[in-house]
Amino acid sequence: MFSSFNFKYFIISAAILLLLALVYAPHSQPLYGDPLKTGTQTKVGVQTEYGLIGTDKFRIYKSQKLEFKYKNMVVTEKINTTAPTTGSLFLLTNWLYQLFFFLITAIAIGYSKPISNFIKKTGSLKYTYNLSGKFIPWIAILALLLATIGIVDGLAFAPTDAKQKDSFRIIYIHVPAAMLCIQAYIVMSIASAIALIWRIKIAEIVAMSIAPLGAAITAIALITGSLWGARTWGTWWEWKDPRMVSVLILFFIYLGIMGLNSAIEDKRTAASATGIFTLSAFVIIPFIYVSVKMFNSLHQGSTQVIGSSDMHPDMARPLIVMFFATMLYFTFALLIRIRGEILIRDRKTQWVKDIALRS
């Protein structure tokens, strides 16, 4: 029975899923309170013409009023949050449950012949090039269709926000882009780890192809966030805000990875160097997540969109569609980059020469 178990694939999938569990489990909703907020913390909101912005009203336990000057705006509220300590127990249970689920999945991948064979085949650059070529048009069509539906729904049919008026419609590109720039880094880190440990070529290519794409998506998140902030907060940029500055650092990390990759001529050495850099800089990701929870931030905390949503369904619907559209766009753009990189790496092989002669 154990002879059919593929230990290598079990370890790879377990490592990936464990990383996912560690990143996403703290985001799961605890049943009581929020351990990150245990104790007394202060959160400052900004009073603008559209109301108080920057506070997380759903997490408020008790509050008190005070006067505070913030640039040209007056801040009027200080919030002391005290969460019950039982929250951490439920969060731990949630973590363990997710870890158990991921472990079972990893064992299944280790045993599954078709999955093992698929992973083995994707290690071949020719196979990945041909397979991605078949999927690219469908992914592009689906991404375009969903983006069109999401944008039209978001701009024309979603109701106007009572406080932010129509400027809130930036949410349909800002939030998916902000989520994607972090997820892209997580995927890049996983690919870098695989490339560093097992020296798998395709993992190196994936990691290197994500960097410019991640930089582009982070730029979208920063620019649209700045435009949104200019209208609602009255400021284009705030250096004291941990969320804004940490995402800017993420943008520079992406640029640094691109620079390091192009500075080293040998592709494999470049992949190793950038892999170490990518994993070292991973520390920014949890910081971006907790920045709005742990520090006084102009930026609001995360809003639940799916399930018992804090948003009106007509506002949440286009956002959900745009989440899927941006994920498909990312996959599409990534596959194009991967295919280009495969051709460069394998340019001396016969199969690439055949493709070149046919083109």
Add this chain to the structure above:
Amino acid sequence: MNTLTEIFFSGSHWTYVWWAYAITFIIVAASIIIPTVRRKKTLAQIKRKIEKGQQ
């Protein structure tokens, strides 16, 4: 021309929305066009080298 000025420079709520969507569109388009063109160039370069008998 006046309509464009109104869309992008009137300072209304929609102005910020249009700017955000326009900039996003440009970045997304560039992120697709640039690697596509580069891939085509790579193929053309390989083909040229084969025809010259260098590869």
